[in-house]
Amino acid sequence: MSSTKSQVRPGAYFDSVVLMQLQRNLLTLPGVEDAGVVMATPANLELLADSDLLSNEGKSAKPEDLLIVVRAAKAADAEAALGKVDELLKQRRSSAGSSFRPRSLSAAVKNLPAAEWVLVSVPGRYAAKVAHEALDLGKHVFLYSDNVSLQDEIALKQKAVKKNLLVMGPDCGTAIINGIGLGFANRVRRGSIGLVAASGTGLQTVTTKISNLKGGVSQAIGTGSRDLKSQVGALSMLQGLHYLAADSETKVIVLISKPPDAEVATRLLAAAHQCSKPVVVDFIGFAPPAAQIGNLYFAAGLDQAARLAVDLAKQPASKKAETNHLKGYLRGLFSGGTLAYEVLNGLQLFLSPIYSNIPIRSEQKLETTLNSKAHTILDLGEDEFTVGRLHPMMDNDLRLRRMKQEAEDNEVGMILLDVVLGEGAHPNPAGELAPAIVAHRKLRKEREFVALVIGTTEDPQQIDEQIRLLIDAAAIVFRDVSATVNYIAARLSQPIAAAETLAKFSEPLAAINMGVESFYDSLKAQGAQAVQVDWRPPASGNEDLARILEKMKA
Amino acid sequence: MADIDKANQQAVERMMDARPILKGVAPARDVIPGMRDNLLLHAGPPIEWERMSGPLRGAVIGALLFEGKAKNAKDAEALVKKGEIDFAPCHHHATVGPMAGVTSASMMVYVIENETHGNKAYSNLNEGYGKVLRYGAYSDEVIAKLKWMNDKMGPILAKAIEASRGLDIRALLAEALHMGDEGHNRNKAGSIMYTAKLAPWIAKVAEDAALESEVLKFLGDNALSVLNPVMASCKAMADAAHGVEGSTMVTPMARNGTDFGLRVSGLGDDWFTAPAEVPDGLYFPSFTSKDANPDIGDSTITETAGIGGFAMAAAPAIVQFVSGTPQDAINTTMEMYEITIAEHKHFTIPQLEFRGTPTGIDIRKVVELGITPRVNTGIAHKDAGVGQIGAGLVRPPMKIFEDAIRAYAEKYKL
The missing domain is CATH 3.40.50.261 (Succinyl-CoA synthetase domains)
Structure with missing residues (x-):
């Protein structure tokens, strides 16, 4: 024979939803067979009666009274359950709930309008589309994804240059912007050495070495490994170079890459040569014509590049005489x-x-x-x-x-x-x-x-x-x-028609991460503002529908 | 096709610019277009008797009893099976009804007029809680209450509203959202305001103080009093946005207890339907999800118009429906921004720094992002006559949005 116990709390008002929640929690307690938690309105009393939960005590309750009824196999269980009511009512989730994770980039941008950067690490075949969307929304792109076609890379970078934005990547593993590492990056001192690299580990090696030599990094910009191919034309490295050339915090610039295509090297080195700051060049495997030509310092290897950069950063900035370009x-x-x-x-x-x-x-x-x-x-x-x-x-x-x-x-x-x-x-x-x-x-x-x-x-x-x-x-x-x-x-050398110099990267860094969640975690750990996008393939991967949706956008 | 965005903007502007005013109360047969004695309107997309769920069948029986067309449930069923009764969705007659939504010719209905675009919409009177027709109950007390509402309360409301020269429901809703309502599952503030606004006029027109008191108590006690005028207002707003060529905006979502259906502004009068799901929610004492009927009712017109589940962040008191914390409520609204076209010009959410509610569901975004709308809803018992057994959350099946996208591609030759 089970036992039904009730409790009336005169004048205790709770929203019905709170009460239903309490009722559900009571049902999970040991021995409890059924429970009812209601404001004692006639309609509710009738409901309790139908479920055989209405005692005489309950019947006497008034509409403004809270009525709690528990039926359990043993009277002790029913009493124990009633004794838990206050605790259950006070129970709140320990956290205030996790904050909203947008599914789309556009929603993420609305949630963090300050974000200047979008980190993209979604699967390669979706990456270009996501990166284009980021550029269209006026954001710089850190494109970690690989398996992005060369055509897509060119289209992205050309669009970026037009919009005065930067695309780092595809296949860009690392960058340090305003002291915050994106992707894989080491925690290095901030300082006056700015780097642009088409090699992720190359960049990590040089930045860590600089830091260990008590030098510091102003910005470390990645470009993706194909940036210095003739088809791409070092669009990103040139942008990075111009940014650092104009950046007041950067005293020395370091360029790192595997050997570029010849005509690309010409354009890049001419641009570097026209810059008024010392530029350390380490094109791994590239035979330099001299150890130094003007402001260009050719390093034999990553270690030497770091050492040169640190030494140069210690020297007082020498004003390079403005040279007029001669035609012909x-x-x-x-x-x-x-x-x-x-x-x-x-x-x-x-x-x-x-x-x-x-x-x-x-x-x-x-x-x-x-x-x-x-x-x-x-x-x-x-x-x-x-x-x-x-x-x-x-x-x-x-x-x-x-x-x-x-x-x-x-x-x-x-x-x-x-x-x-x-x-x-x-x-x-x-x-x-x-x-x-x-x-x-x-x-x-x-x-x-x-x-x-x-x-x-x-x-x-x-x-x-x-x-x-x-x-x-x-x-x-x-x-x-x-x-x-x-x-x-x-x-x-032809004056490099410096496409407009990128606007100064804002501090503190704010970024939207689409893909690999650890990048988001590390942004947060470094004190950056960040939003993680809960990205999914369009139309849940249904290619037929995704195709129609693409047509609807066109 | 670059004009989809433009078409959607036009559709959503029409929906937001619509200004629904409560203009009166009148018998359905006198005001609802196409209403006739042997026609019963019901919630959701079209459905025949054979496929109707328990609560809808119960409401049909109740309506036939109310109309005096049958003496008991058996007679009523026989009448239906003989083919004497026609069925049509409320939506086909500019009408909406909560839950079963069954509306018969003699029933008093609210008349809403959209003063911006001139279209009208209708909804029956709200019966309150307990055993009610809209949840498929048809016992004597249910019918008796309906008769009282129709014969006693209805005429007083009609006179009071006429005397008031109309209540601006959009303004009332906008205010209620600042008072903890979301306009679908939570209408406490709105119902109190509604009663307060009507009370002076009821006092003015009532000839019998006892009846006046009864009517005021009925309206005041019922935290859903304003739901039906609100739904009809949302219908008037959504209808104003229907039929914009090229638009991918949803104009109604509705459920009949068996199917969940939707229509799209730029896709004519076709319904896209799929089996409705059982809501995930909290239950009254002694009920569980096993007792629940699949999702039912036209009340999803509120989400269609940018309130209800979409304005969840405004209603922290009912956050338990979305698993517990005010943050979850905010997340619900934030998620709906992802699939909507605009932020409402008139409906704003204090908790989100008065950001407009997410308004105008875009089927493209739903399918692309894999996010279906969030709907707050009451839960009906699956058997006719039992009534409401809980409340909770449900989402429409993704299939109806996917089907609509395919139909769009076909219609617009993509």
């Missing part, structure tokens, strides 16, 4: 073959297209040595020129004629000559070259003549006198190759 092509008329080759080796990083009769890459080969084309470096000591005549180190005739030919070409903005002194060489090369320079300058005043003079004060030609003659003819004289290359690159 370079024509280098060399008597020394190796000099020609080394100058070509350096300048090919900055000037494009560049041709030669001693090409380093096959596409640089001149069709005919009779006529120069675009930027041209000629080794006039090559056999084709010296058949039946003296070597140009001894006889200036060929060079003087070629100078005249080049000077008559209106597209030529600069003529470069080497002047090699010493035993066996022409006794007074400047004496013949300088008057020619003066004569040609009369034709076009703005045209520049640059001379690379090789020799010592002991040499019979009297080097000081040779240099004076050249300077008097308004030639610009250098004594070493890398200084020559640096000067010419600065004067002649």
